[in-house]
Amino acid sequence: MESGIFHSSYEKDMALRHTPIEKARLALVILFLLVFPFVADNYWLNLANTIGVVAIGAIGLNILTGFTGQISLGQGAFLAVGAYTAALMSIHMGAPMWLTIPAGAITTAIIGAIFGIPSLRLKGLYLAIATLAAQEIIIWVITHWDAVTGGVDALNTKNYLWFGDDHHFFTEFQFYWIILALAALVTIASVNIFRTRIGRAFIAIRDQDIAAEVMGINLFKYKMLAFATSSFFVGLAGALIAHWRQIVTWERFTIEVSIFYLAVIIIGGLGSVSGSIYGAIFMVMLPAMLNNLGRALSGVVPGMDAIIPFIQQAVFGVVIILFLIFEPEGINKMWKNIRDYFRLWPFSY
Amino acid sequence: MVHAMQHSLNGSTLKPGEVQLEVQDVKLRFGGVTALAGVSLTVKQSEIIAIIGPNGAGKTSLLNCISGLYRPQEGRITFHNRGEAYELTQLPPHQIAKVGVARSFQNIELFKHMTVLENLLAGCHVHMKTNIFQAALYWGKAQREEIAYRKFVEEIIDLLEIESIRKKTVGTLSYGLQKRVELGRALAMQPAILLLDEPMAGMNTEEKEDMARFILDVNEEHGVTIVLIEHDMGVVMDISDHVVVLDFGRKIGDGTPDEVRKNPRVIEAYLGEEAGSFSLF
Numbered sequence: 118m119e120s121g122i123f124h125s126s127y128e129k130d131m132a133l134r135h136t137p138i139e140k141a142r143l144a145l146v147i148l149f150l151l152v153f154p155f156v157a158d159n160y161w162l163n164l165a166n167t168i169g170v171v172a173i174g175a176i177g178l179n180i181l182t183g184f185t186g187q188i189s190l191g192q193g194a195f196l197a198v199g200a201y202t203a204a205l206m207s208i209h210m211g212a213p214m215w216l217t218i219p220a221g222a223i224t225t226a227i228i229g230a231i232f233g234i235p236s237l238r239l240k241g242l243y244l245a246i247a248t249l250a251a252q253e254i255i256i257w258v259i260t261h262w263d264a265v266t267g268g269v270d271a272l273n274t275k276n277y278l279w280f281g282d283d284h285h286f287f288t289e290f291q292f293y294w295i296i297l298a299l300a301a302l303v304t305i306a307s308v309n310i311f312r313t314r315i316g317r318a319f320i321a322i323r324d325q326d327i328a329a330e331v332m333g334i335n336l337f338k339y340k341m342l343a344f345a346t347s348s349f350f351v352g353l354a355g356a357l358i359a360h361w362r363q364i365v366t367w368e369r370f371t372i373e374v375s376i377f378y379l380a381v382i383i384i385g386g387l388g389s390v391s392g393s394i395y396g397a398i399f400m401v402m403l404p405a406m407l408n409n410l411g412r413a414l415s416g417v418v419p420g421m422d423a424i425i426p427f428i429q430q431a432v433f434g435v436v437i438i439l440f441l442i443f444e445p446e447g448i449n450k451m452w453k454n455i456r457d458y459f460r461l462w463p464f465s466y
Numbered sequence: 467m468v469h470a471m472q473h474s475l476n477g478s479t480l481k482p483g484e485v486q487l488e489v490q491d492v493k494l495r496f497g498g499v500t501a502l503a504g505v506s507l508t509v510k511q512s513e514i515i516a517i518i519g520p521n522g523a524g525k526t527s528l529l530n531c532i533s534g535l536y537r538p539q540e541g542r543i544t545f546h547n548r549g550e551a552y553e554l555t556q557l558p559p560h561q562i563a564k565v566g567v568a569r570s571f572q573n574i575e576l577f578k579h580m581t582v583l584e585n586l587l588a589g590c591h592v593h594m595k596t597n598i599f600q601a602a603l604y605w606g607k608a609q610r611e612e613i614a615y616r617k618f619v620e621e622i623i624d625l626l627e628i629e630s631i632r633k634k635t636v637g638t639l640s641y642g643l644q645k646r647v648e649l650g651r652a653l654a655m656q657p658a659i660l661l662l663d664e665p666m667a668g669m670n671t672e673e674k675e676d677m678a679r680f681i682l683d684v685n686e687e688h689g690v691t692i693v694l695i696e697h698d699m700g701v702v703m704d705i706s707d708h709v710v711v712l713d714f715g716r717k718i719g720d721g722t723p724d725e726v727r728k729n730p731r732v733i734e735a736y737l738g739e740e741a742g743s744f745s746l747f
Contacts, residue, residue: 333563
């Protein structure tokens, strides 16, 4: 137990971590992430990679919806823009991954900013409907613009390291490192953004947009910037999906995906970068664990296999409702409460 | 111990007494309702001017016109700073903030999920330069800028005596403290002119005294011009150099507190006709 935190400079006071315990905790997490792929089998690596990609996408969505207060139902479509950009560049131009992934992110940032223009006039539910339109328009274009996107047929992404390279088949183990590195970069960048004037401007717009404007924050510019930044990360996740799954089809980017991501950030914690990651872990692990449980029980309870999918859906719904009732601020807040409890224990006054 | 601030809170380049803000014949209508029916007034650098009047007189509307939230149908609002004359009726609110106009709101409009520090730093937005790429790296320039402005904001925290709450989330603070933080956020903009919409509304006497002292500090030590809407006549008469009285969107009085106090039209507006025998203030 510490008696207090005594800083002698603003730099130290503004650091993200203050106590040895906090630093040790971070070191443990890093150690775990580095050791994990060497002990995990393909099933667990696949889960970890899914979590990584979902976390990147969720951080993106959280920047827009959680931090800037602009509700988006277009997440699925923005993932699709990143995925199709990367897939098409690799197929038609033979572009290497180090080019297609950033290109997917940048293209999505531009498209996202364009679909963010209505946010200057629309708020709340009205904006949600406008982004729903973005979702439907983008998916419609993908399924109907056969000449470019291949229409409803799936694309087979090529993983090149250089122009003119042969297709590489990467294992889950190899992708683990790519996804981990990018997820770490996205996390650090997002956390940093919210330590500066840019992040404060985003939050100011969410909390009190008129006051923000009177403080000199250009609402149009910063809303566009929020859409672009958010979509950049979402597109990055999309491009990663394209290369990792190697099959890109519009069916993976429907409105259900948008809603799944909204659930991730609500359960993880709106307006929290780490919450996005907790939410991703929870929402990916929950169905997987339910599956395992069902399989374990199928020997005991006959016919269990058949009803697992229904139970999954029901549990999903119940969990979201429970979170909204008992901890609307999500896992991030729960974790904070636990930390505070032990920090002050046994003198919690 | 009170020590002199290293930074000035005053963003004006004018000398005391020079004309800073000219409101000329401003008319504002909402549909058929006339909120301002041709209001004119002049604000000089480093004075405290109070705008008073009964409810619905158009005081907040006038402030909203100055800060760009409303666009008057007619009239001009000219603001002088840095050797230029800005026509505020033509500028969007964020540009008006940039040229040196800061304000607080009648119903506190703080960023309530941010801490006090973050709210004050948000007030520094127009002076900071970090872009999104530097922000993502938070290395070198971006970090140095954050630390430099943290130092500046700490001086405002000292001035307003809110040291103990600097890391508290604003939404959890009491009403009086929130009002103080809102003044701080406006000061963080290093304003040339400060528009305060009922800074003492809903406060007890002690809180009002504190707030009056802060306003006087900012005005006397830093020379910041203050335009104030206030209903507490005691405060208005004590601290302002110049009082403007509005009623039904028209100016019915303009002068020193003493002149306004004796103005029969003002007395009539406040107490109705034949109220001459009452002493208003």
